[in-house]
Amino acid sequence: MSTEAHRWIVVADSEFLPARDGGEREQQGLVEATLAANALRALVIPAKQELDLRAYRELVGDICVLPVHRRRSPLMLLHPRHPFVVASRPTPPGLANRLRSLVPDATGIFVLSYKSHGIGDRLARDLGLPMVVRQHNRESDYHRSLVEGSHGPRRLVMRWESARIARDEARHDRSDLVTAFADIAAEDAQRRRAAGARQVMHVPPFVFGRGGADRAGALPRQAGRGDRPRVVFLGALDVVTNLVGLDWFVDRVWPQVRAAVPDAVFEVVGARPSAALRERLGTVPGSEIQADVPSVEPYLERAWVTVNPAVAGSGVNIKLVEYLQAGRPTVSTSLATRGLDLRSGVDLEVHDDPGAFAQAVIRLLADRESAAAMAANGRATIRRLTDPTRNIAMITRAFEQARSPRMSEEHDYQ
Numbered sequence: 001m002s003t004e005a006h007r008w009i010v011v012a013d014s015e016f017l018p019a020r021d022g023g024e025r026e027q028q029g030l031v032e033a034t035l036a037a038n039a040l041r042a043l044v045i046p047a048k049q050e051l052d053l054r055a056y057r058e059l060v061g062d063i064c065v066l067p068v069h070r071r072r073s074p075l076m077l078l079h080p081r082h083p084f085v086v087a088s089r090p091t092p093p094g095l096a097n098r099l100r101s102l103v104p105d106a107t108g109i110f111v112l113s114y115k116s117h118g119i120g121d122r123l124a125r126d127l128g129l130p131m132v133v134r135q136h137n138r139e140s141d142y143h144r145s146l147v148e149g150s151h152g153p154r155r156l157v158m159r160w161e162s163a164r165i166a167r168d169e170a171r172h173d174r175s176d177l178v179t180a181f182a183d184i185a186a187e188d189a190q191r192r193r194a195a196g197a198r199q200v201m202h203v204p205p206f207v208f209g210r211g212g213a214d215r216a217g218a219l220p221r222q223a224g225r226g227d228r229p230r231v232v233f234l235g236a237l238d239v240v241t242n243l244v245g246l247d248w249f250v251d252r253v254w255p256q257v258r259a260a261v262p263d264a265v266f267e268v269v270g271a272r273p274s275a276a277l278r279e280r281l282g283t284v285p286g287s288e289i290q291a292d293v294p295s296v297e298p299y300l301e302r303a304w305v306t307v308n309p310a311v312a313g314s315g316v317n318i319k320l321v322e323y324l325q326a327g328r329p330t331v332s333t334s335l336a337t338r339g340l341d342l343r344s345g346v347d348l349e350v351h352d353d354p355g356a357f358a359q360a361v362i363r364l365l366a367d368r369e370s371a372a373a374m375a376a377n378g379r380a381t382i383r384r385l386t387d388p389t390r391n392i393a394m395i396t397r398a399f400e401q402a403r404s405p406r407m408s409e410e411h412d413y414q
């Protein structure tokens with residue numbers, strides 16, 4: 001069955017335009033992929049504030065965009081059934097009826113996040129449609145990592161929330177309303193199968209931004225066109241896992257790099273840095289912070305090496321995908337590469353020991369020819385893994401299996 005026979009109601013995680021962080025860019029990539037497959041018929045967006053509908057109409061054209069209000073009250077922590085991240089995205093009365101009238105021939109519900117599964121569940125039940133849920137990580141694992149970076153009352157709240165998420169995930173993994181789960185990380189897909197979920201597939205990240213992987217080709221293939229060796233880190237600077245990784249790199253890796261390459265610059269590029277972070281980086285020799293920039297491409301263009309020092313969190317680290325798509329020599333910890341079929345020493349350097357991590361950065365700064373070869377390998381591999389046509393076809397097959405009289409539990413979606 002071709003994708004032309006598919007007409008999906010897509011439920012986003014949250015507002016995602018302008019797409020600044022990795023999760024927002026992956027959402028944009030998913031929406032673009034459904035558009036390219038001619039499958040998108042309506043887009044439901046849980047939003048904390050009024051949406052700039054012009055931006056979404058520019059993205060999706062005349063496709064119906066329905067904002068639904070997110071409830072941010074702390075009282076949602078006391079919801080009798082769902083954890084805050086799900087309860088704060090309630091289904092407004094009449095949403096199913098409205099979608100029934102707008103998309104009377106809809107064939108499926110595609111939910112782009114575990115956190116929006118409450119809306120997806122309700123629509124799947126009321127409209128009698130199959131549902132595929134995109135999973136960006138094991139949400140309970142992610143929240144447990146946030147506990148480690150929190151203190152005082154916030155730490156207690158995060159521990160409470162992570163426990164409730166774990167129970168909710170276990171229930172939802174076995175829900176009869178879910179046709180299939182589409183995990184971004186292969187490791188998470190394996191864990192979900194082992195936990196008893198019926199249909200699970202590994203669907204790697206979608207390329208993000210208009211033009212996808214081809215847009216990344218606009219950057220020079222040779223990294224580092226600036227006069228000084230630049231090591232670049234991208235990431236939302238108000239996310240605990242990014243801050244923990246920055247601390248690890250700045251304290252344990254960067255001093256070794258600067259000792260070997262005294263004129264090296266560490267450039268931190270990201271949104272919403274706190275005053276404390278600005279002050280902290282201001283004391284780090286050779287560091288620069290670029291906050292809330294309209295585009296990361298100029299900073300990737302002049303990067304000699306990109307780094308992904310992830311030491312906490314779960315799922316696939318989208319910044320790693322972005323580095324490789326842009327054709328940049330990259331050094332990462334192993335945590336950030338789990339779930340992606342990348343080759344250490346060929347596509348990128350992978351090291352968890354601070355000394356080995358530093359030496360890899362130093363080698364790539366010094367040997368530009370080897371760095372360029374590794375960057376080219378990484379770019380080719382990640383383009384194959386994130387091919388939107390291939391990946392959306394896996395989602396399509398999951399919906400097609402739901403239509404067949406017999407759904408084989410042994411069916412290999414890949």
